[in-house]
Amino acid sequence: MEHLADVLFDLFVLLLATKVGDELFKRLGQPAMVGEILAGVIVGPAVLGWYSITAETALFAQIGAVLLLFEVGVRTRVGDLLRVGPTAIAVATLGVALPFAGGYLVGVLLDLPLEGRVFLAAALTATSVAITSRALNQAGALGSLSGRVVLGAAVIDDVLAMLIVGVAVGMATGGVEGGTLLLTVGLAAAFIVIVVVAGTGLLRRHRSLLTEPRFAETPFLPGMILMLGLAAISAAIGLASIIGAFLAGMVVGESAERDALEKETAPVAAFFTPFFFGFVGAQIDLSVFGSPQTIVLLAGVTVLAVVGKFLGAFLGAIRLGRSRAALVGWAMVPRGEVEIIVAGLALTSGAFGSDLYVVVVAMVLITSLVVPPLLPALVRRAEPEAG
Amino acid sequence: MEHLADVLFDLFVLLLATKVGDELFKRLGQPAMVGEILAGVIVGPAVLGWYSITAETALFAQIGAVLLLFEVGVRTRVGDLLRVGPTAIAVATLGVALPFAGGYLVGVLLDLPLEGRVFLAAALTATSVAITSRALNQAGALGSLSGRVVLGAAVIDDVLAMLIVGVAVGMATGGVEGGTLLLTVGLAAAFIVIVVVAGTGLLRRHRSLLTEPRFAETPFLPGMILMLGLAAISAAIGLASIIGAFLAGMVVGESAERDALEKETAPVAAFFTPFFFGFVGAQIDLSVFGSPQTIVLLAGVTVLAVVGKFLGAFLGAIRLGRSRAALVGWAMVPRGEVEIIVAGLALTSGAFGSDLYVVVVAMVLITSLVVPPLLPALVRRAEPEAG
Numbered sequence: 109m110e111h112l113a114d115v116l117f118d119l120f121v122l123l124l125a126t127k128v129g130d131e132l133f134k135r136l137g138q139p140a141m142v143g144e145i146l147a148g149v150i151v152g153p154a155v156l157g158w159y160s161i162t163a164e165t166a167l168f169a170q171i172g173a174v175l176l177l178f179e180v181g182v183r184t185r186v187g188d189l190l191r192v193g194p195t196a197i198a199v200a201t202l203g204v205a206l207p208f209a210g211g212y213l214v215g216v217l218l219d220l221p222l223e224g225r226v227f228l229a230a231a232l233t234a235t236s237v238a239i240t241s242r243a244l245n246q247a248g249a250l251g252s253l254s255g256r257v258v259l260g261a262a263v264i265d266d267v268l269a270m271l272i273v274g275v276a277v278g279m280a281t282g283g284v285e286g287g288t289l290l291l292t293v294g295l296a297a298a299f300i301v302i303v304v305v306a307g308t309g310l311l312r313r314h315r316s317l318l319t320e321p322r323f324a325e326t327p328f329l330p331g332m333i334l335m336l337g338l339a340a341i342s343a344a345i346g347l348a349s350i351i352g353a354f355l356a357g358m359v360v361g362e363s364a365e366r367d368a369l370e371k372e373t374a375p376v377a378a379f380f381t382p383f384f385f386g387f388v389g390a391q392i393d394l395s396v397f398g399s400p401q402t403i404v405l406l407a408g409v410t411v412l413a414v415v416g417k418f419l420g421a422f423l424g425a426i427r428l429g430r431s432r433a434a435l436v437g438w439a440m441v442p443r444g445e446v447e448i449i450v451a452g453l454a455l456t457s458g459a460f461g462s463d464l465y466v467v468v469v470a471m472v473l474i475t476s477l478v479v480p481p482l483l484p485a486l487v488r489r490a491e492p493e494a495g
Numbered sequence: 496m497e498h499l500a501d502v503l504f505d506l507f508v509l510l511l512a513t514k515v516g517d518e519l520f521k522r523l524g525q526p527a528m529v530g531e532i533l534a535g536v537i538v539g540p541a542v543l544g545w546y547s548i549t550a551e552t553a554l555f556a557q558i559g560a561v562l563l564l565f566e567v568g569v570r571t572r573v574g575d576l577l578r579v580g581p582t583a584i585a586v587a588t589l590g591v592a593l594p595f596a597g598g599y600l601v602g603v604l605l606d607l608p609l610e611g612r613v614f615l616a617a618a619l620t621a622t623s624v625a626i627t628s629r630a631l632n633q634a635g636a637l638g639s640l641s642g643r644v645v646l647g648a649a650v651i652d653d654v655l656a657m658l659i660v661g662v663a664v665g666m667a668t669g670g671v672e673g674g675t676l677l678l679t680v681g682l683a684a685a686f687i688v689i690v691v692v693a694g695t696g697l698l699r700r701h702r703s704l705l706t707e708p709r710f711a712e713t714p715f716l717p718g719m720i721l722m723l724g725l726a727a728i729s730a731a732i733g734l735a736s737i738i739g740a741f742l743a744g745m746v747v748g749e750s751a752e753r754d755a756l757e758k759e760t761a762p763v764a765a766f767f768t769p770f771f772f773g774f775v776g777a778q779i780d781l782s783v784f785g786s787p788q789t790i791v792l793l794a795g796v797t798v799l800a801v802v803g804k805f806l807g808a809f810l811g812a813i814r815l816g817r818s819r820a821a822l823v824g825w826a827m828v829p830r831g832e833v834e835i836i837v838a839g840l841a842l843t844s845g846a847f848g849s850d851l852y853v854v855v856v857a858m859v860l861i862t863s864l865v866v867p868p869l870l871p872a873l874v875r876r877a878e879p880e881a882g
Contacts, residue, residue, distance in 0.1 A: 112557055113730035120723035127720065130710040140710065164554045170499055323517040323527065328762055333514065336507035343500035372762040375715055379763055 115164045119383070122159050122390075125151040126382035139239050139476050141444065144382055145469065148389020159390055165383065170349070172384030173449050175377045177350040178335045180237060180445075181357020182370055184263050186308060196260030199424035203261060203440050204268045207232035207416035214409060220459075223279040227454035230276050231468045232413045234269035235262040236444025236476065243480035244439055244487075252491040254432045257425060258439045269446050270354055271296050273453070274347040280457040281346045296347055300355060303338065307359030318363050327365040328372035334360060350449055388448050388469060391455070396463045405463070410471045414479075417441050435490035441479045443472045502551045506770070509546050509777075512538040513769035526626055526863050528831065531769055532856065535776020546777055552770065557736070559771030560836050562764045564737040565722045567624060567832075568744020569757055571650050573695060583647030586811035590648060590827050591655045594619035594803035601796065607846075610666040614841035617663050618855045619800045621656035622649040623831025623863065630867035631826060631874075639878040641819045644812060645826045656833050657741055658683050660840070661734040667844040668733045683734055687742060690725065694746030705750055714752040715759035721747060737836055775835050775856060778842070783850040792850070797858045801866075804828050822877035828866045830859045 129147030130140040151158045159165070211232040215225030240262055241250060249255045274296030311317060318327030338352030360369055396402045422437035451468035454460035460468075487494060516534030517527040538545045546552070598619040602612030627649055628637060636642045661683030698704060705714030725739030747756055783789045809824035838855035841847035847855075874881060 112736055113727055115554060115557075116561075116723055116727035116730055116736055120720065120727050123716075123723060124720050127708070127710045127716060131708050134709045163550050167502060167551045167554065174503075321514070321518050322521045323514045324765075329510075329514060329765060332766055333507065333511050336503055336510060340500055340503035340507045343503055349499055349503055375759040376763050376766055378711075378716060379719055 115162070118159050118162065118165050119168065121151055122148065122165065122386040123382055125159070126386040130382070139242070139480075141239070141385055142473050142477060144385035145389040145392075145448075145473065148386035149392050149394070150389075151386075152390030152392070154390075154392055154394045159386070161387070161390055165387060165390075168380060168383040169387030170384075172377075172380040172382070172387075173350055173445075173452070174335065174339050174353040175373070175380045176384060176445050177354040177449070178331075178357040179370075179373060179377050180266060181354040181359075182361035182366065182373065183237070184266065184354075184358050184361065186304065186358065186362060191260075193260075195425060195427060196257050197264060199257060199261035199421045199436055199440065200264035200268060202420035202424040203235065203417050203437075204233045204265050204272075204420070206420035207413055208272070210412040210416040211409075214412065218405075218464075223276060223457075224454070224459040224464075226272070226276040226279060227450060227457075227459045228464065228468075230269060230272040231447050231450040231454065232409070232416065232443070232471075233272060234265050234443065234446035235417065235440045236442045236446070236472075237262045237266065239442040239444050239476045239480070240439050243442065243483050246480070247484045247487040247494075249435070249483075249487040249491050249494045252487075252494040253428065254425075254435045254439070254487075254490055255494075257428070258436055261421065261424070261436070261440060265440075266354070266446060267300070269450075270348075270351050271300065273446075273450055274299070274342075274351050276450070276459075277348045277453060277457070278346045280454075280459050292346070295345060296351070299342060299345070299347060299351070303352075303355040304358060307355070308362045311359065311363045315364055318360065318365055318369075326368040326372055327360060327363060328369055331356065331360040331369055331373065332376075348449075348453055384445075385448075388452065391452070391462075392466050392469060393462045396466045399463070402463050402467065406467045406470055409467050410474050413443060413471050413475060414441050429490075431486075431490040435483075435486040438479065438486055439483060442476045444476060447472050502549070505546050505549065505552050506555065508538055509535065509552065509773040510769055512546070513773040517769070526629070526867075528626070528772055529860050529864060531772035532776040532779075532835075532860065535773035536779050536781070537776075538773075539777030539779070541777070541779055541781045546773070548774070548777055552774060552777075555767060555770040556774030557771075559764075559767035559769070559774075560737055560832075560839070561722065561726050561740040562760070562767045563771060563832050564741040564836070565718075565744040566757075566760060566764050567653060568741040568746075569748035569753065569760065570624070571653065571741075571745050571748065573691065573745065573749060578647075580647075582812060582814065583644050583651060586644060586648035586808045586823055586827065587651035587655060589807035589811040590622065590804050590824075591620045591652050591659075591807070593807035594800055595659070597799040597803040598796075601799065605792075605851075610663060610844075611841070611846040611851075613659070613663040613666060614837060614844075614846045615851065615855075617656060617659040618834050618837040618841065619796070619803065619830070619858075620659060621652050621830065621833035622804065622827045623829050623833070623859075624649045624653065626829040626831050626863045626867065627826050630829065630870050633867070634871045634874040634881075636822070636870075636874040636878050636881045639874075639881040640815065641812075641822045641826070641874075641877055642881075644815070645823055648808065648811070648823070648827060652827075653741070653833060654687070656837075657735075657738050658687065660833075660837055661686070661729075661738050663837070663846075664735045664840060664844070665733045667841075667846050679733070682732060683738070686729060686732065686734060686738070690739075690742040691745060694742070695749045698746065698750045702751055705747065705752055705756075713755040713759055714747060714750060715756055718743065718747040718756055718760065719763075735836075735840055771832075772835075775839065778839070778849075779853050779856060780849045783853045786850070789850050789854065793854045793857055796854050797861050800830060800858050800862060801828050816877075818873075818877040822870075822873040825866065825873055826870060829863045831863060834859045 133143030520530030
């Protein structure tokens with residue numbers, strides 16, 4: 109009984125604090141995610157100590173991450189991915205490859221073991237669809253050619269990031285010998301392809317599969333069952349649970365009931381995700397900033413993340429002309445939830461120390477704060493009819 | 496990582512199983528709750544052992560109970576309670592008093608300690624608003640005079656049950672001396688009155704309090720924050736967390752944004768409550784039915800619950816004439832979530848052994864299955880123009 113009171117209090121404090129942080133940052137015109145993470149830092153053990161990391165609060169955070177990726181999956185349309193064409197694919201691939209290579213090299217310089225290098229590389233790859241699409245929307249360029257390329261590429265790089273994360277987690281749990289590594293890559297790729305092909309095929313043949321059950325008037329509960337099931341399977345076969353959640357979202361997002369599903373998933377995700385971002389903040393150990401090495405590392409990783417992504421995406425979009433390529437490159441820079449989840453996985457598996465975890469989270473906060481304000485100028489040059 | 500896979504698997508199994516149970520019982524025209532509980536029995540330790548009771552699955556069950564009572568609170572309008580008039584109040588009061596007295600006497604016969612007697616008495620008091628309103632609706636009598644009296648009385652007896660539960664939990668945690676008992680009764684009553692009066696007053700003066708924050712477009716997240724906060728406070732002052740959740744629901748249900756709130760709370764509650772009912776089933780130890788004493792106890796408690804509630808409600812409604820009073824009495828008999836939650840609290844606090852817990856849950860299942868089919872005949876006699 110008293111234990112339940114403690115858990116309820118932790119959840120209350122974290123939800124209240126993150127929503128106050130969200131409120132302040134929204135009023136300042138900044139991403140809510142940053143406010144939620146900073147609120148977690150303040151009420152967490154680093155500052156006030158009102159919120160404690162327990163099995164229960166960690167569970168809410170993990171379910172928050174699972175739901176976050178499920179939502180990203182729902183918004184990812186397989187058809188869109190196939191339609192956006194070669195430019196978006198080039199932007200996504202080069203925009204993933206360059207930061208990945210850079211992260212891997214930093215890992216070598218830091219003398220990390222192989223799985224640590226792959227985690228660090230993975231933690232620099234994915235553009236935040238949420239942050240970049242809001243920034244493009246505010247700049248009036250969401251519907252422009254550049255905007256569509258950026259969105260397509262940002263979604264594709266989520267899929268690529270999922271594949272890399274699958275490999276990194278597989279290496280952390282299964283070992284890093286050549287054979288095992290190949291097996292993990294194959295397993296991750298096969299899991300993604302099988303689930304997407306079989307799942308979307310099944311839903312296309314049996315359109316009412318999600319709405320037939322009488323226990324639900326909408327596909328929301330069948331979607332949650334699929335999400336938990338695929339998340340459990342992907343965790344059990346040594347991939348990350350978020351991969352299964354992402355794929356579950358993608359599969360049900362292909363159904364005709366997509367809108368109803370999105371509408372009902374929204375409040376559940378709105379309830380859980382603050383616990384995830386607050387938990388991320390609560391895990392931050394501020395003392396690492398006392399070391400000059402960490403500051404240097406943060407500066408290096410951030411520059412690498414910005415330059416690598418910009419350059420890769422710029423080169424991928426160069427056929428659209430220099431000003432559009434510059435807009436696309438810059439719009440691809442903001443990082444977000446995927447990086448933070450990857451850093452968390454690396455921290456729990458022991459591949460990251462708390463300094464690298466903090467560095468990746470701080471890099472995400474910096475890119476998501478610094479990049480959007482500079483977008484409007486690039487939009488005016490590249491897409492003068494927009495905005 | 497592996498631990499997360501286990502937790503996700505437990506949640507997946509329980510959600511899938513409860514929804515299959517829900518589906519089967521809905522197709523049979525029976526309450527979904529019964530199907531969910533039986534599914535929990537089957538996948539739980541008693542039969543298949545696919546689902547295990549852990550801190551994490553217990554947390555989801557508890558949050559499910561908190562959300563269930565929050566939803567009941569949202570649907571409870573203070574104005575309705577004041578309007579339904581003396582008949583509904585008489586039905587509620589007598590319909591609570593008689594089963595309470597009977598349960599207390601059984602507790603004396605079983606030689607239970609004082610808090611065990613109060614828990615057993617509390618576990619017989621509240622009519623299930625959900626089950627009775629669905630049954631009345633199917634019989635076409637929800638809008639009739641009898642139907643309105645039943646609904647008003649069922650809601651009032653939830654408030655009375657909350658008060659009794661507050662006292663029972665207070666006694667279980669704080670001791671049972673005369674002074675402490677009075678203090679607990681006073682505390683529970685004061686908490687209910689203060690929250691409802693101050694909360695609804697505040698929302699009446701500041702109508703936009705729930706929608707002003709930019710972190711939410713609807714009052715849903717402010718409602719969740721209030722729910723967790725009041726649940727934590729009531730657990731911390733030694734009442735049950737569900738009381739705070741119920742009051743939070745009542746307060747925000749008074750706001751102008753009630754419909755938006757209900758719409759967004761529904762998917763979150765639909766996600767969590769199956770974990771509660773499934774957990775209830777998983778906690779059932781089938782071996783207690785091997786003892787003839789338990790069967791006798793179950794028969795006695797069930798007869799007492801049915802006769803006590805029927806007689807009390809019948810007497811309370813007698814001024815409406817005998818046939819209406821009989822309809823009201825019978826419609827008040829089905830028990831539901833409140834009883835089950837009370838039994839769970841009694842089990843965790845040690846006031847109930849697992850036999851009494853199983854007896855109360857089985858009594859709830861029996862009343863909710865047996866009572867509704869006999870309603871239509873009573874409706875035809877009492878409200879011939881209905882149905």
